[in-house]
Amino acid sequence: MTQEFLTRRSRLASSSPITASFEFFPPKSDKMAENLWSVAERLQPLGPSFVSVTYGAGGTTRETTHKTVARFLKETDLRPAAHLTCVGASKAEVDEVIRDYWDLGVRSLVALRGDPLNGIGALYEPQADGYAYASDLVAGIKNIADFDISVSGYPERHPESADWQSEIDNLKRKVDAGANRVITQYFFDNDMFEDYLERVAKAGISIPVIPGILPIHNFEQTMTFSAKCGTSIPDWLARRFAGLHNDPETRKLVGAGIAYEQVMDLVDRGISDFHFYTMNRADLTYAICHMLGMGPQAREKKAA
Template structure:
């Protein structure tokens, strides 16, 4: 890694780094307020796009659609809608995709999806549905010229039989027409860098953005990580020891840890990052500021001075 004054991350200015943000659709009125407050906070950073998640088995289909269409109506952001294969026929999935296209959505995050029954349940393709994410990507490209992002797993997908099989599946998604890979979040950059190397060696040349999640609540996020097959290094766990009832300090430590992670990746030449915001803006905003991003409002004020 570059050291001292040579560190790329020390010299960052606005425009050097590209970010995207992920939100989830709200279940309650209070969560709705939190979501739109977060969007308002982060929108001036001018992300490349913002994505809206889709629950297991399409359980949040209507809420996802409502959030995405509101983003189109009320903001200048470019929304990407998540879409999965789970528990739906090809006709049903295609109808959702066409509705998005008709509404003005041009970017889909195409995922196989998790079984609606939850963790521990084996995935079974719908008898008349898309088999997997690669099949879904190919189907979407037939419907319209969507920009399509797909998922990558630096520590391999929990159901993958091997690293090789995981990369083969990734290549199948790209060969089917995927334009970008967004990785599952992780905390050890060595996993992402090895993954990037394997993907390039396999002839996968689309952009690959590391997924970053700030740890606003260590117990909750480490639970997410366990279910996703992402390791939590012991040194990271130690940083949050004794902070279970101290959210203010947890957030300070989380901002420091995530900033260190992204700065180290910048020093390795990575310039695009996808933030899993968990609908919490302040931590993400602080990290982006340290990455050199500045609010559009701040830039406008500076130019007027």
């Protein structure tokens, strides 16, 4: 065994318990719904702190997001956090959704500005009678009820941010409005994330910043989406998937290995809470979390 392996193992054993949350997107068909509940059933024993359910561009999945969240409450032991955006709805419409969630028993929300109606890269134009930005939405939510609110953070800056000062100022507005935690866009360079934490701390922001982790199932799709959302793909990452286009089993092993390496390195840097973008698939996320010591056995050991 190498000294590096022994050091990492001992750090994991002596560090704070690893916790995680999972993100799902609402199903678009009965078949996709069946798959989602199979995934949720598989991941539930890991004991996530919460599960978030996304909101389609312009509120296009508002109804299915609500149904999915309601079903999580009714049929599982998972704590759902519903995504909300500012796009495509008036304040009155959004406020109605917020009150409906509270009445349903939901106590956690993810407040986002949302992508422009014409898609990522298009000009964002606030709706005249709506919440203009995420900070406004956070304040509006807190005016209605004391939800636990997560907001987004960008270790490589939001594509629309002119500079780092603008980026951190915008984050601080969300925090000052009442946000309880930051969940970051996924990234693959942990040094960038550490630099981001330093910028956040210097701005006086003290709420938890949870790194977003994307286990890669399809490298080509990840490349395409990353180009739109501003996440860089390191050369070493591309080389890991080279030649595996027609080899799904090896791709799966490589994807799990890369995500586990990334999370372990973050654990070594003192991080103990993670947010996994599951893509409504259980395999890689479950394997990674199991290797991190999550699940019923870990909870039984802690209770003892």
